[in-house]
Amino acid sequence: MATTKKREMVFFDVEATQSLSLPGECSLLEFAAILVCPRRLVEVSSYSTLIRPDDASADGGVLSASSGAPSFEDVFPDIFELLDGRVWAGHGIRRAGYPRMREAFAAFGLGAPEPVGVVDSLDVLLAQGAQGCFGPAAAGDDGQVEDEEAAAAALAEHFGIGARRARGLRCLDGARVSLEYQNNQ
Template sequence: MGELVFFDVETTMPTGAERRCWMLEFGAILVCPKNLVEIGSYCTLIRPVDLSVVAPHRISGITREAVSSAPSFEDVADQIYKIMHGRVWVGHNIRRFDCPRIKEAYADIGRSAPEPIGIIDSLNVLSQGFGRRAGDLKMATLASYFKIGPQKHRSLDDARMNLEVIKHCATVLFLESSLPNILTNNNNNNIGVVTRSKAAATLTCRQEISRKSPPTCTATTHRASPYNTRGLGKVVEKAKDALHGARGSRPLNTLLRHSLLR
């Protein structure tokens, strides 16, 4: 398997007749697939052509003023291409939201977009393997369930949160497969599989944003707090090590099944 690149883009929220989501921030981390350790990162704010499409107030802090002095997408296109091209792309709802935004941005400047060698969309994977036990499958909900911390709605932070959520989900599935009669009995009535309706194919940009996370355009303040990446303590670390050593294990195959598709 090639290197994994967990990425996330922050965009404008379309209003009125404006249906286009304009990229405001790109963030990505390179992750070694053998031990799930971050080995590199890149993040940048992006100034859209029309600053009026950017809300003056956002919880995340990506405001009109913040991006006014940021580089244009054309200025950072080479760096984004370098970190993305020829790697396995990983993210939450990236097939329907983030990937199209990448292609749109490169089309705007008349250049070919980077191409992945595979895509793992954690929204699709977790809907099949993890179900509704944590409620809906928004990143903020999953992070709250595992007590990782609040979603910050910043590209680099959300990419790192996505990695932690996947680690925690894989650990739970591994433990349940080890003692299925003990660890799954209390959950049988709550676990369900999230299915996609045909209407999903016609979701708007605004609706796809809501699938990634709750709305962020508001004038309220937000106090950031660090993620607690040790929510399951030593149990998580030991189980994670076991995951890496069991390539043919059922829970790991379940989590990644149908995910590495172009």
């Protein structure tokens, strides 16, 4: 791993679904990442792909073999190269992104990429009192996030960097919202 890679930052987002035929296992459906200049926090490059799950029932057959979406086996080298040895950033990546990456790589007997640091905007949101300026979409009465996607949309709306959408925030959009949030701090 090059020492310059350690200074690089990658904002990423994943979409996963529970496997119907393999209880307790998740399948990645989408992955998106933005490589960012750490000094100026501007996008250098991006990568986005749908991922066809090995278990066709996992996504209700939406990403069938005929859809043209690659399998995880086809894209894991690109994902590994983007993530390994970089600072990871995103919304809810400690709770969702990082565990999903580890699960996906482990399912194929592969070592998962490892971050040199993690910046999670969900942690920042919760540290600011969750209910504070982001409203009930961000957290429930107990301070726990009930809907991470709604919380990300609330952040985007708060900072004027996107229309609030309770559902349908694509992974690349989600990574860009996280980048814009960091730029507005």
